[in-house]
Amino acid sequence: MRKKPKTLGRFLTKKYITTSLLLLGLLYILAFVAQLLSVGTNKIALELCAETIVKSDYRKIDTAILEDVGGWLEILDENNDVIYTKGTVAEKKAHYSQKQLLEMDGLQSVIRRKVYKIGPSTLSLNDKGSPYIATFAPFKGRDGREYLCIAKIPQGSILGTLEPTFSKFRSSVFFSIIKELIIILIPVVLIFIFCLKRYSKSVKEHIVAPNTVLINGLRTIKNGDFSKKIHLNAEYEYVEIEDSFNHMAKQLEEADRQRASYEKERQLLFANMAHDLRTPITTIQGSAKAVADGLVSQDKLNQTMTTIIKKSDHMNELVNRLLVFSKLESPDYQLQRLSLDVSEMIREALLDQLETAEKNQIEWLVDLPEEPLEIIGDPVELRRVFDNLIGNSIHHNPAGTIVQIQLTSFRNQVIFEIKDNGAPISKELQEHLFDPFVSGDSSRTTKNGSGLGLAISKKIVEMHGGKILFKELNEQEKMFQVLLFL
Numbered sequence: 001m002r003k004k005p006k007t008l009g010r011f012l013t014k015k016y017i018t019t020s021l022l023l024l025g026l027l028y029i030l031a032f033v034a035q036l037l038s039v040g041t042n043k044i045a046l047e048l049c050a051e052t053i054v055k056s057d058y059r060k061i062d063t064a065i066l067e068d069v070g071g072w073l074e075i076l077d078e079n080n081d082v083i084y085t086k087g088t089v090a091e092k093k094a095h096y097s098q099k100q101l102l103e104m105d106g107l108q109s110v111i112r113r114k115v116y117k118i119g120p121s122t123l124s125l126n127d128k129g130s131p132y133i134a135t136f137a138p139f140k141g142r143d144g145r146e147y148l149c150i151a152k153i154p155q156g157s158i159l160g161t162l163e164p165t166f167s168k169f170r171s172s173v174f175f176s177i178i179k180e181l182i183i184i185l186i187p188v189v190l191i192f193i194f195c196l197k198r199y200s201k202s203v204k205e206h207i208v209a210p211n212t213v214l215i216n217g218l219r220t221i222k223n224g225d226f227s228k229k230i231h232l233n234a235e236y237e238y239v240e241i242e243d244s245f246n247h248m249a250k251q252l253e254e255a256d257r258q259r260a261s262y263e264k265e266r267q268l269l270f271a272n273m274a275h276d277l278r279t280p281i282t283t284i285q286g287s288a289k290a291v292a293d294g295l296v297s298q299d300k301l302n303q304t305m306t307t308i309i310k311k312s313d314h315m316n317e318l319v320n321r322l323l324v325f326s327k328l329e330s331p332d333y334q335l336q337r338l339s340l341d342v343s344e345m346i347r348e349a350l351l352d353q354l355e356t357a358e359k360n361q362i363e364w365l366v367d368l369p370e371e372p373l374e375i376i377g378d379p380v381e382l383r384r385v386f387d388n389l390i391g392n393s394i395h396h397n398p399a400g401t402i403v404q405i406q407l408t409s410f411r412n413q414v415i416f417e418i419k420d421n422g423a424p425i426s427k428e429l430q431e432h433l434f435d436p437f438v439s440g441d442s443s444r445t446t447k448n449g450s451g452l453g454l455a456i457s458k459k460i461v462e463m464h465g466g467k468i469l470f471k472e473l474n475e476q477e478k479m480f481q482v483l484l485f486l
Contacts, residue, residue, distance in 0.1 A: 012203050016196065045158070050137035050151040057142050058149065063087045069157035076148040083147075090154070091132065104134035104152070131155055210234040210241075217245060226253035265436065272436070276318055280311035287311075321452040324384070325436065328459045335378040335463055342373045342382075342414055342484070343407055349386045350405070353394060361399035367406040373414050375486055381460045382484075385468075388453040389418050389480050397422025412486050419479040425472070433470055434458040 046052050047065040050073075055061050058075045063086050066073060072087030080096045137149040210232040220228040229246050232238040287304050290296050296304050327333050346368060357364060393403045401422035408415050425433065436455040454468075461468045466484040473479055 012207065013196075013200050016199050020192065020196075048135070048151055048153055048158075050135040050149045053151065054137040054139045054149040056139060058084060058139075058147065059086075061086065061149075066151060066153070069153055071151060071153040071157065074150040074152060076150060078146055080148070091152075101134075101136070104132060104150075133158060206234055210238045214241065214245065217249075221249060221252065224256075226256050268436070273318070273322060277315060280315045283311045284308050284315075318452075321456060325452050325456050325459070328381075328456060328463070335381060337376050338379055339374055339376055340379045340382070342375055342416070343368050344372065345379065345383055346386055346405070346407060346416070349383060349390055353387070353390055356391075357394050357403075360394050360397075362394050362397060363400070363402045365402060365404045367404070369407060369409075373407065373409055373486075375414055375484055377464050377484070378460075382464070385457040385460050385482065386416070388457050389416075389482070392453065392480075393418055393420050393422070409486070414484045414486060416482040416484070417479055419473070419477060421476045422478075424475070425470075425478060430470060430472065434468070 044065060048069065048071065053061050053063070053066070053073075058073075061073060063071075063073050067087045070088060070090065072085060072089045074082050074093070075084040076096065077083050080098075080101070082093050082095065085092075132152050132154055134150050134152045137151075139147055139149055141147050213230050213232055217228050217230040226249055228249055230242055232242045234242075287296075287308050291301065291304060350364070350366065390405070393401075397403070397420055401420050403422075404417075404419040406415075406417045406419075408417075434454050434457075436452055458468050461482055461484070464484060466482065469481045469483075471479045471481060
């Protein structure tokens with residue numbers, strides 16, 4: 001037989017039953033001990049009995065305790081005449097008949113009294129009759145005569161009950177008592193069962209149900225569905241769990257989306273890298289084989305070797321950029337932050353590419369501030385950004401293009417803008433312009449670029465806490481903008 005799993009609901013219900021039974025047992029023990037301590041004649045009550053306090057010299061009898069409960073002492077002679085009283089006499093008598101004496105008998109008064117037990121407590125109701133009970137003690141006085149000592153007490157000053165014990169279990173009275181106990185126990189058991197059901201229902205609604213929802217949510221997350229959101233509809237602690245779970249699910253969903261995006265980007269990276277390397281390799285391989293086979297004439301040999309060198313340089317540039325991109329993607333890479341003058345750095349980049357710009361017939365309009373604009377950054381990496389943007393304006397635009405280069409400061413920012421009226425970039429390419437292996441040339445087979453420059457520039461600028469943006473100003477003009485903090 002399969003063993004039932006240990007659920008929280010069963011555990012709490014079991015604890016409720018065991019705790020309730022233990023509590024009932026403790027209450028019963030306490031009631032038993034209380035009744036046990038209350039059983040028997042109280043020592044103070046003995047001081048109220050005539051037999052205890054009586055003395056042959058009745059004038060010296062101590063009635064202090066008797067008076068405390070509102071009682072008094074009476075001494076009767078052989079004719080039942082009252083010859084002496086002591087205490088607070090509430091009912092003056094000169095003579096008692098035999099009937100009157102019997103009516104005051106303490107035992108009969110206790111037996112006739114209605115006493116209801118509620119655990120260790122009792123509720124006593126006096127029946128209609130004599131308002132006083134009495135105990136009697138015959139004694140011989142100092143004069144040798146016979147007297148009767150009566151200790152008289154108000155009914156309300158004494159609480160007591162007498163319970164018979166039965167030696168036979170088959171006694172009809174015994175069965176009557178058992179029947180009464182069963183009648184009392186039935187509603188107690190029913191109330192206990194009702195409370196247990198209410199408790200079980202409460203546990204199910206407030207603990208088991210939220211846990212079930214939480215477990216189902218965790219199973220869904222485990223199966224890879226991170227879009228799962230839960231609503232526990234429970235107390236404050238579960239509200240915190242709900243918020244934490246939904247926040248975790250959202251983060252996992254975002255992480256999974258980023259992972260898929262990175263995986264797609266990685267696959268695209270390798271595919272484009274293979275594509276960009278294959279073209280120059282094919283050219284180099286074909287040209288080298290033609291030279292080796294003697295198919296290239298002497299007058300075209302220099303041109304062929306120039307092509308091989310050019311394609312080799314392109315491959316070298318691509319590999320170098322791949323190494324830079326891989327380095328920047330590494331979480332262990334740290335920038336070498338130094339104080340540098342951005343204005344001077346851009347001047348140096350422009351001077352390095354001035355000859356190429358003149359060769360490609362690109363006109364520059366430069367607006368750089370005379371005073372230094374200093375920021376904290378990596379000079380090597382930031383120089384790579386400016387070289388790439390300036391180089392793109394030269395290599396990706398036709399002859400006659402006007403390129404405007406401007407560096408300004410606004411509040412706590414340095415703003416570098418490079419604007420031109422050259423070749424437009426299609427809307428489709430604009431959306432992925434900063435992705436790896438995306439080039440302004442959609443053919444992907446030309447020598448215009450590796451498609452990694454802008455991706456590298458974006459990574460470097462963001463590592464410095466800045467932004468790089470592309471803006472299409474109108475149909476003739478486009479602009480790249482770099483924002484860096486002072």
